[in-house]
Amino acid sequence: MLYREAGEFKTSYQADLATFPIRIELWGFWSVMAVAVLVVPFFVNDYWEQAIFLPFFVYGLAALGLNILTGYCGQLSLGTGGFMAVGAYATYKLMTSFPGLDMISITLLSGLITAGVGVFFGLPSLRIKGFYLAVATLAAQFFLIWMFNKWGWFYNYSASGQISAPERTMFGLAITGPYTHPAVTYLFCFGFLFVFAWVARNLVRGRVGRSWMAIRDMDIAAEIIGVNPLMSKLSAFAVSSFYIGMSGALYFAVWKGAAEGTEAFSITVSFNVLFMIIIGGLGSIFGSLIGAAFIVLLPVVFKNVFVGALGWPTDIATHAQIILLGGLIIGFLIAEPHGIAALWRTAKEKLRLWPFPH
Amino acid sequence: MKLTKLAIAAATALAVATPAAADLVFPLLSYRTGAYAPNGIPYADGFTDYLTLLNERDGGIGGVPIKMIECETAYNTDKGVECYEATKGDGSLVYQPLSTGVTYQLIPKATADGIPIHSMGYGRTSAANGKVFPWIFNFPATYWDGASIIVKHILDQEGGDISGKKIALVYHNSAYGKEPIRTLEVLSKKHGFELMLLPVDHPGQEQKATWLQVRKEKPDYVLMWGWGVMNQVAITEAASIRFPMDHFIGIWWSGSEADVGPAGEAAHGYKSAALHHPGTDFPLFADISRYVVDAGKAAGDGSHVGEVLYNRGVYTAMIATEAARNAQAIHGVKDITPSMMRDGFDTLKIDGARLAELGLPGFAPEINVSCADHGGPGIAAIAQWDAKAKTWALITDFVASDREVVDALIAEDSSAYAEENNITPRDCN
Numbered sequence: 001m002l003y004r005e006a007g008e009f010k011t012s013y014q015a016d017l018a019t020f021p022i023r024i025e026l027w028g029f030w031s032v033m034a035v036a037v038l039v040v041p042f043f044v045n046d047y048w049e050q051a052i053f054l055p056f057f058v059y060g061l062a063a064l065g066l067n068i069l070t071g072y073c074g075q076l077s078l079g080t081g082g083f084m085a086v087g088a089y090a091t092y093k094l095m096t097s098f099p100g101l102d103m104i105s106i107t108l109l110s111g112l113i114t115a116g117v118g119v120f121f122g123l124p125s126l127r128i129k130g131f132y133l134a135v136a137t138l139a140a141q142f143f144l145i146w147m148f149n150k151w152g153w154f155y156n157y158s159a160s161g162q163i164s165a166p167e168r169t170m171f172g173l174a175i176t177g178p179y180t181h182p183a184v185t186y187l188f189c190f191g192f193l194f195v196f197a198w199v200a201r202n203l204v205r206g207r208v209g210r211s212w213m214a215i216r217d218m219d220i221a222a223e224i225i226g227v228n229p230l231m232s233k234l235s236a237f238a239v240s241s242f243y244i245g246m247s248g249a250l251y252f253a254v255w256k257g258a259a260e261g262t263e264a265f266s267i268t269v270s271f272n273v274l275f276m277i278i279i280g281g282l283g284s285i286f287g288s289l290i291g292a293a294f295i296v297l298l299p300v301v302f303k304n305v306f307v308g309a310l311g312w313p314t315d316i317a318t319h320a321q322i323i324l325l326g327g328l329i330i331g332f333l334i335a336e337p338h339g340i341a342a343l344w345r346t347a348k349e350k351l352r353l354w355p356f357p358h
Numbered sequence: 359m360k361l362t363k364l365a366i367a368a369a370t371a372l373a374v375a376t377p378a379a380a381d382l383v384f385p386l387l388s389y390r391t392g393a394y395a396p397n398g399i400p401y402a403d404g405f406t407d408y409l410t411l412l413n414e415r416d417g418g419i420g421g422v423p424i425k426m427i428e429c430e431t432a433y434n435t436d437k438g439v440e441c442y443e444a445t446k447g448d449g450s451l452v453y454q455p456l457s458t459g460v461t462y463q464l465i466p467k468a469t470a471d472g473i474p475i476h477s478m479g480y481g482r483t484s485a486a487n488g489k490v491f492p493w494i495f496n497f498p499a500t501y502w503d504g505a506s507i508i509v510k511h512i513l514d515q516e517g518g519d520i521s522g523k524k525i526a527l528v529y530h531n532s533a534y535g536k537e538p539i540r541t542l543e544v545l546s547k548k549h550g551f552e553l554m555l556l557p558v559d560h561p562g563q564e565q566k567a568t569w570l571q572v573r574k575e576k577p578d579y580v581l582m583w584g585w586g587v588m589n590q591v592a593i594t595e596a597a598s599i600r601f602p603m604d605h606f607i608g609i610w611w612s613g614s615e616a617d618v619g620p621a622g623e624a625a626h627g628y629k630s631a632a633l634h635h636p637g638t639d640f641p642l643f644a645d646i647s648r649y650v651v652d653a654g655k656a657a658g659d660g661s662h663v664g665e666v667l668y669n670r671g672v673y674t675a676m677i678a679t680e681a682a683r684n685a686q687a688i689h690g691v692k693d694i695t696p697s698m699m700r701d702g703f704d705t706l707k708i709d710g711a712r713l714a715e716l717g718l719p720g721f722a723p724e725i726n727v728s729c730a731d732h733g734g735p736g737i738a739a740i741a742q743w744d745a746k747a748k749t750w751a752l753i754t755d756f757v758a759s760d761r762e763v764v765d766a767l768i769a770e771d772s773s774a775y776a777e778e779n780n781i782t783p784r785d786c787n
Contacts, residue, residue, distance in 0.1 A: 047443040055436075096778075149531070149557075159540045159771055160482065160533040162462055166778060177779075178466035256439070258463055260533050263435060263560065300440065307429075314430035315390030 003352045019201060022352075036190060041183035049182035054255040055296045056289075057189035058247050063276040063288035064200050065243025070274070071282035072204050073236035074216030075125050079118075079137035080273040082144035083241050085265035086114045087248025089154050092163040095176075095253065096156060103168050103175045103253065107192065110249040111242040117144075118241020125233045129219075141270055148261040155261075164258035176253045185254050192250060196243060201285050203239065212236050213283070244273075279332060281341025290340045298325055380693050381425035382418065382682055384409060384675075385445040387455045392432035393561035394586030396616040397667055399658060401456060402428070404671025406657035407650045412679060414649040419679055420686045422693060433586065435459045442467065451699040452476055452678050458534035461494075466779070469493045474700040476681075478674050479504075479610055479633050481537055484771035486733025488704070489783035491772065495703050497677075497727055497734025499759070502767055504609050504631050504738060505538035505581075506759035509545050511607065511629075511740045512579055514754075521550030526577035528568060528584065528592055531557040535583045538609070540771075542581075544763050562588025569595040582608040589617035597624030604629060610738065613750065614666040618743045626745035629753070631738045634673050634722035636750040638664035642672070642717030666741075666750055673722060680716075681706050704729055723756045729786035736764065 008023055010016040020026040044053065062080060069077050090110040094101060121140040125133050148154045155163050167177030174180045175188055203209050211232045214222035223229050252259045259265070272295055280291020299321055306317035336343040388402035389395055409424050418424050427448060429441035438460030442453060452474045455461050458481030465482060468475045469492070476495045477485070483501050485494035499507075513520055527542060529535030539555065546553040554577055556568050562584060569592075572580060580601065584592055589612045596606055604627040608617075613630020643664065651660045662668045685694045685702025694702070708725040723737040737756045744751060776783055 045447075047440075047447070050443045051440040158774070159484075159537070160462065161536050162533050164462075164466070164778070167780070178470035256435075256463065257466055260435070260459055260462070262531050263459060266560070303430075314388065314428050315395075318391045318430045318432065 002354060005352065017205075019205075033194070037187070041187055044182045044186050046182050049186055050255070051300050052297060053186050054189055054250075056293055057193045058251045058255055059273065059276065059296045060193055060289045060292040061196060061250065062244050062247035062273050063280065063292045064197060064285065065240045065247065066273050067277045067280075067282065067284070067288040068200060068204070068212070068243065069236050069240035071277055071284065071287070072209060072216060073212035073233065073240075074219075075122070075233060075236060076130060076134040077137040077237075077240070078134050078267070078270045078274065079121060079140035079144070080244055081265040081267060081269035082141040083114050083118055083244040084248030084251060084269060085144055085148055085261055086117050086241075087111065087245030088252035088259050088265070089148055089163065089261070090114065090245065091249040091253050092156075092165065093154070095166055095168065099166075102170055103188070104170070106168075106253070107246050107249045111246040114245020114248065115238040115242040118237045118244070119234050122234055122237030122241075125237065126230060138267075138270075141267055145261055145265060160260075162258055162260045163252065165253040168253075176257065178257060180254075189250055189254055192246065196246070197285060197289070200243070204285070208232075208235060216283075275329070277339075279329060279339055281339025284339070284341035286344065287339050287341030290344070294328075294340065298328070380422060381449075382422050382694070383425050383427060383445075383449045383451055384678060385441070385448075385450040385453060386426055386428045387431050387438055387441050387453065387457075387460065388428055389431050389433045389456075391430060392434070392586075393563075393588075394433040396590070397586055397611070397614060398433070398456065400614070400616070400662035400665045400667040401671040401674075403656070403658040403662050404668035404673075405454075405675045406671075407646055407663070407668075408672045408675035409679070410650050410655050410657070411646055414653065414655065415645060419682050420692050424679070431455070431457065431460065433457055433459075435463055439463050439467070446471060446473060449696075451682060451694065451696050452703070454478065454674055454678065456480070458482070458537065459532055462533055465491070465494055472700075473696040474703050476674070476678060476703065478670075478677065481533060483537055483733075484768050484775060486731065486768050487772035487783075488728070488730050488732040489772075489786055490776045490781055491732065492704075492784050493700055495727065495732040497706075497732060498633060498723060498725055499610075499736050499738045500733050500764070500768075501537040501583075501609065502541040502764045503733070503736035503759035505541040506545065506764055507738050507757055508581055508607050508609070508631055508740070509542075509549065510757060510760070511754065513549070520578075523551045523579070524554060524575065524577040525551050526554040526556055526572060526575070526580045528556045528558060528565075528572075528580060528582045530562060530584050530588055531559045534585065538581075538583060541763065541767060544767065545760070548763065558584070558588055558592070560588075561586060563591055565591050565595050568592075569599050569601075572596070572601065573599045579605045579607065582606070582612045584608065584612045584617075589614075590620045593618055593625050593628060594621045596628075597621045603627035604742070607631070607740070610670075613741055613743070615748075615750070616665075616667070618745070623745045625743055628743045629740055630743075630750075632666070632741040632750075632752055633738055634669060635720070635752060636664065636666045636669055636741065640718050640721055645717060646672075669721075676716060676718070677706070677708070677725070680708055680712075703727060703732075729784075733768070736761065 020029055066080050069075050087110045090113040091106055094106045124136040155161055165176045168175050173184045211227045214227050215232045276291035276295045277288055279294055281287025302321040306312045386405055389398035409426050413424050427445050431438040431441055438455055442464055454476050461477045461481050474493050479499055485491040485496050486500055542553050558565055558568055582592055606628055608630040610631040610633050618625040618628055650656050681702040684706050685698045688701055689698045706727040710724055723735050736759045739752045739756045740754045741750045742753045
């Protein structure tokens with residue numbers, strides 16, 4: 001009854017294979033996008049930008065990247081923090097070495113640099129699998145952070161070891177630096193997430209994505225039927241690191257404005273992004289985004305409810321938020337081990353038939 | 359979905375929460391949770407208790423009540439920025455993040471938003487140059503002053519000559535811990551000692567390898583730039599390798615009761631730099647007892663009163679409220695804005711007579727902030743822990759740092775920052 005699908009018949013393969021085959025879903029998606037682009041920028045303020053939207057966009061992009069690698073290609077990676085650091089430091093070096101370059105090119109270039117680094121650290125995946133590969137990528141995480149601490153060239157020999165993004169403008173509007181307008185940074189990051197989520201969706205539905213999924217499901221059988229494991233695994237690492245590098249670039253240049261390598265890109269970040277995709281749903285674009293929202297936004301919502309609305313003391317509120325978040329994670333994983341995306345899919349299937357059971 | 363309902367509830371809560379009219383708002387970015395809580399809790403208690411005292415005893419500053427907003431950061435930079443963004447719209451007058459990492463993040467934001475930051479005795483050190491950092495203050499002393507003062511104390515102990523000696527720095531591997539390295543490198547060239555750098559990663563619970571290296575290399579002195587749990591673990595480890603405690607000197611953030619407690623008797627003789635006196639031997643604490651602790655309005659359970667970090671919190675609150683008073687006097691207005699508060703900080707003078715009036719005679723050195731000098735007198739003392747009496751006590755007078763070295767470094771670093779960020783230094787007439 002909620003889904004009015006009567007009369008929706010597809011007359012071409014293209015229409016049948018659309019991402020949103022049901023018209024009401026297609027309209028729903030575009031209306032959310034319209035609100036995000038045409039309405040929110042006029043109401044967004046510094047707090048919503050810094051604490052809600054930019055974290056969601058940045059970590060959403062990172063979760064998309066890791067989901068491509070772990071969810072679609074089955075290569076477990078704990079190096080996300082290190083790759084975000086590569087993106088951030090690459091952005092810093094590019095911004096300081098080429099002051100005339102615009103932010104879009106810099107972000108894309110940082111992504112490409114990170115893709116190269118990711119391919120290098122992905123080479124062990126051709127010999128080792130599963131948890132052993134996780135350890136190799138863990139090595140990447142620690143090595144990269146150590147490297148950025150050790151060689152002063154990466155942070156231009158500053159005394160504090162911290163990198164800060166100089167101001168850059170686009171069409172006369174400041175994108176980085178402290179004088180940005182929240183709507184500008186919001187739209188910039190939203191644009192990146194929108195475009196690259198679109199790209200990711202189409203990548204995973206095409207030939208490349210299918211080869212990734214074949215490697216994930218049974219790599220020996222995939223090799224036998226002609227999927228090149230070298231190209232598939234390395235391309236998964238490349239694309240995944242490209243996304244994670246861009247996310248690191250946006251994290252540093254647009255969201256934070258400054259970053260301190262050891263704290264900002266520690267192993268905790270790697271674990272957080274992994275949790276995002278596990279709770280959101282492995283092998284699902286929507287799952288990456290909903291998982292990012294869960295891990296990044298729920299603590300902020302809880303803090304505002306406990307301290308703001310209920311007026312609890314700050315330490316009790318923090319402890320309660322940690323306990324509640326942990327409990328929710330356990331609850332969701334027991335209810336649906338395949339993640340929130342699977343819950344959403346099931347809910348949609350049921351809603352399409354509601355009020356009938358089948 | 360649940361997420362949307364909670365988000366709507368939170369949004370309405372945020373929208374509906376209006377600040378009370380005509381209050382002086384002092385935000386407290388504290389950490390009562392996480393690995394740094396042992397040091398964050400006494401500081402937050404001290405800060406809150408002093409503001410409560412002013413409200414209870416004096417009715418506020420100049421008759422305007424004080425409103426304190428506490429926000430939990432867990433010493434995490436992301437949360438610190440979120441706390442800043444959440445509270446800046448409520449009329450916050452000054453931010454004291456008690457975290458070098460958060461301060462670095464907030465420096466450009468607070469400068470753009472026009473709210474002063476007072477990072478008392480922590481980063482960013484080169485913000486002492488008030489011409490390049492008009493909104494940032496780090497008086498009464500900076501880390502470079504601290505490093506120089508500790509080296510001076512070592513020189514005193516060694517009779518004026520430390521060439522050929524080995525000095526190790528055990529530091530928190532963050533912007534905070536890395537701050538003294540440049541100064542120590544310059545001082546090592548000047549005085550001829552060998553500097554050994556030993557980083558400790560957050561949170562600092564794994565230090566066995568670090569202290570095995572200390573045992574192997576046998577430096578003559580170990581300096582520590584630690585915070586939170588790292589302090590406790592370092593002192594315990596140093597005791598277990600039987601390192602002479604009077605050759606182990608921490609910065610003023612590594613010298614509190616919580617840090618030396620776990621090591622027990624073995625921590626006897628451990629030294630640290632000090633910005634002010636510890637203990638309750640000042641008339642102000644009688645007022646705190648009467649108006650705050652005994653009246654049941656203490657922030658914590660009252661057990662931290664007189665501890666080193668509790669007094670640090672009181673000191674920070676005292677400076678902030680004095681700056682507010684100064685701002686009220688300069689502008690002739692009771693309800694000051696953050697920009698007026700900055701003017702109050704820019705011309706703040708707290709001399710010995712004023713300290714006595716406040717109930718803290720001889721508590722700390724005199725403060726004289728000027729437009730060009732936001733780093734204060736750069737004076738600190740050395741304190742030592744007596745494990746039998748379980749007290750900290752100052753063992754030296756307040757001494758000045760090697761201004762020749764420190765001033766040169768401040769000028770260099772602040773001009774590099776100004777160049778990188780296209781800042782024109784302001785004119786201080």
